[in-house]
Amino acid sequence: MNLDEVMAAEQVGFPILSMLIALPLIFCGLLQVVRSDRVAKVLGIGGAGIEAGLTVLVALRFDVGTADIQFVERSGGILGISWHLGVDGVNLLFIPLTALLTLLVIIYAERATASTHTGSARHYAMATLALEAAMIGAFVSLDLIVFWFFFVIELVPSWFLITRWGTGAARRRAAGEYVGFMGVGAALMLAGILLLGRSHAESTGDGYSFDLLALLAAGIPAEAQTLIFFLLFFGFAVKAPIFPFHTWMPKVLEHGPIVGMSVFLVGVKLATYGLLRFVIPLLPDAASEWFWLMAVLGVTGTVYGALLALGQSNLRRLLAYASLSHMGVVMLGLFSLNLDGFEGGLLQMINLGIVGAGLFFVAGFLSSRVGPPEVGELGGLIHHAPFLTGSFLIIALPASDCPARMGSTASTWSCSVPTSSTGRWRSPPVSASSSPPPTPCRTSCAGSWAPPVPPW
């Protein structure tokens, strides 16, 4: 694989990706310094807005006609670690998505806390901005150590968001669990990354390098691939989450903050992005050797999540399991190991990012108004909140794979493509496409169209 690069200087004239990472942090600092709450509010929304504008600029200036990596910045080089950022078709859409979700979350927080003077909205915005910086950093970095750094640093704002703004009584436990799971995952991942660097040193004699392009050029010896593959996979599997490493997620989503973290957890698929960006291209042999295991995990997760979601009464928990279910479909697409599958999986990631975030916004609104959103008790909601209910229905339809909405194209795609091209599995897509639907459907039905009814 040989990828050319287009430097950022040629395209926009300034290091725009570094700026995308730095900008939220700068605003974070400004928010800390500023005294007036009013200014802080403007700064919070403004910062997120400018960031979103910049990401849109990246998307607009992006040249779709080439497969090159664009907006590249490359500097430094200590111990094989270099500040190497870039955007191509794989990560392009995640950047505006992250920025958009951040903007929405901050606007929501500002409005929700506008009437009180606890000052918490300010810190909430700070934590969210920091989270955004870490996410975008992880998405644009092409050096594995830098990626890993952002991947880990993301835990800090997450910790604060969950413990300080969580709504469930068990939020500390949930946060601990989150950090613990992620910590173990990150440790395994670091081991894998170091092994990658070592293999580069051995095969080229140039010393350690963690640069994606350098690693791709050097290639990884087949006998080393399996170990590295599983180390990296465990790291991503915990984050994604992929069955059976998912148990932290329902808790965080149930007890965590109403909107902030949840939106990012569900919306931003950092882990599956990592699989697609690093694991599969770098370790093709291992991936093609173990694809069946990944597919089994994906399908198991899909069915398992859907079944669990059926039994949940708390909307936020329910959506968490539905999200687990959707991740399975993405896995299936990715590990079909062909271009169509990647495209389908990628599209599915983005779409479910939007859909999942939307559902969690609605769940958050409900949660902030009625407390724990118990589905059975939300009957007749449409009388009181017709727009909210209508939005929920519309967002829930793609989540249940109804066509003519963005979700379906992608999931049909990522399901049909594995069947077609590899010809290896035939039956899994069935369960994948048929099992998630009842979930949101049941929710919107029991939840909105009727007076309280016992779940059917």
Next chain:
Amino acid sequence: MSGVELAAAAVCGLPLSAAVVNTVNALTGERLYGQVAVARIAVTTTVASFLISLGIAAAMVLRPGAREVTVYRFIDSGDFSVDFGFLLDPLSVVMMLVVTGISALVVHFSVNYMHNEHGFTRYFTVMSLFVFAMLVLVMADSYLVMFLGWEGVGVCSYLLIGFYRQRPASAQAATKAFVMNRVGDAGLLLAMFLLVVHTGGLQYSEVFAQSSSLPRGVVEAVGLLLLLGATGKSAQLPLGTWLARAMEGPTPSSALMHAATMVTAGVYLVVRSAPIFDHAPSALIVVGIVGTVTALYGQLVGYTQTDIKGMLAASTTAQLGLMFLFCGLGLYAVAIFHLVAHAFYKSYLFLTAPSILHHLHSGADPTAVSRPVDTARPLAAAALAVGTGLLAVPLVGRVVGPTNGYTLSENVWVVLALAVIAVFAAVLATQRMTAVAFADHGDGHDVPSPQARRTLGSRLVAPLCVLAGLVALGLATGILPGGLAGSWFQRLLGSSAAGSVGVPPGNAVLVALFAIAVALLLLSGWYGARYLDRFRAELPAGAGPAVERRLYWAALNRGYLDEFYDRAIVAPTRALGRALDRFDSAVIDRPPALSAPDPSAAAQEAATWEARFLALRSEDAAGAVALAEPPERLDWLGISGVGASPVPQDHSHGDGPRIGRAAKRASAWSERASDGGGGVVGAVADATAGLAERIERTFFQRAEGHGIFASAANASARLAERVERVFFQSLDTSVLKMTEIIAGTTDAVERIVFQSGVERGVASAAAGAQRALLGIERRLGRPSVIGSILAVALLAVIVGTR
């Protein structure tokens, strides 16, 4: 853009634009325009759509030939691409006429019917959306685009069944319809996947061109899966039970969707896929059998229903079954003809149903008082004999040997015989319904009140007159069976629906058989209706034969299918969900006690986000105390079979102490499991614990006695002790003091930083880090974590040894 493209786009686009405009109006709180305009927009666009369809049909008659319109490339990925396009051939044009024509009438009818109803705008928006989706369904030129419309009508159906949202029953009925349809959709999706795999595309032209070269098994599978999709949408057995409950929606929408158009989508699908079914004779026979069984079922159920909509719904199921039966016989044109005729008369019946009820009776239950019963047993028996006689034909045929002209397979006769019985039942049910609905029920409650007459304005009557005219027209042209070979309808449909399997054209024997059967049935139906009245469940016990009474009861309860699904499918699935939930929390993760929410009363009472936040914040201290005490948590650390089971493979590393711990945990867990009812999980846990204990005894205790492990452990313990002693002794007072100073400075700095605005940031960061570390440590004992570490370790070993 050519004329055809423009017309096709307009037919679809007009209802869609109506839906969009009305939605916008609804979102603004109906401030843009009022209800009159809402209705007017919906009616105008639908009528316009109908007129354009008429134009297309005229063009089709003048210049025959299919026209394909491509709007844009829908999916383009590698070798696989699907266009968003329309196929205008005779079949789709007929369907377009039916859809837009009936819709125009029904929408117009609804203006009066829904007057002053809550949700007026919502109703018309969904109706417009439905027309759009249905048109996409019938006009599409690929399975994928067809599927868009397919799901679109499903959603609209969901919205309209659940229209009266104050009724829980309608919400449940809507969910039921949606979910059962999704089961069918899974079949449709699978069929599409198979087609993509084997033909590389979903465009009708592509697929049909290759259908003859596909392996037989694949074609049969595709046919059966398409049938599964069709059974869901068209309410055929075994997925048909949703239709009866779909009557929760407003009556005009039932007329349009659940009688005339949407439910016929399954028939359309089968007819459209005729080239596939041509190469899948077994699948086609299944189509016929499904149709026949459903027809019988529908008629039996319809006979016993006591509310008029229930009767009509059951009759719809039965008629759709007959259409499937025709398809199964390869008589696609007959099926489509029946579809068109059925659309007219069934929507007429539905639209008159409220009038009848409103006009003649006070309630929705037209049950008549029992009337004297004529004995008609011989005639009913004769009809049954004809049916069973047909069953015998293949046997006879086998004895006599192949006759010239009979190219039918033997199975066809089974289907045909059942069909005759079904038609008999249809006549029976219709007779009874008519008789009951229009009978003089006494008590004077059938006299139309002046008030009722007044409300039946011209608006209500006019569409009925039009429909009645159309029914008459349909009957007039249908006296000669329009769909049979050589008829005008067959010619109109042209090749798109002409089947190659089935009844040979102009088979006089068959036509005669049909005619005789129908005549017999017509005659016997009338008497049969009266005869069967004897078994009505409302009559006192012992009034009629027991077997028939039981059958009656079963039919009255719709064959207990709903109950069957609830018990056999829904309940087990939900139970499985709950079981997995327990599995999730008990085996993969911690015991449920810890994940169970324990929100404080204050937090629950607090209404707003801020209030909740504040309330929870004030409990932080209490929460922290609660979290600080670990004894309860220790005992679940790593408790599970997952943590313990890999241990036996690990003993080569001599990890004695860990084995001991694992065994204890496993036994603790098994105790817990057996406390909680045990079962298989408990048994497995016991077994695992026993194994671990044995391993512990074998390896660890021996090691303690005289092995290397014991001495190594002792040595390291002694070393640690010494290091600790030396380290502590070397700590003199100055070091202590310095530590104090450093601590003080840190404290001061922390306080200053804290006051300057970080507020609790640093403090909670420190606490957070501390807890994070604690958390990590705790997690390390976690089954899943241990499991993954062990897995990695094992892998490393495997890789290393390779």
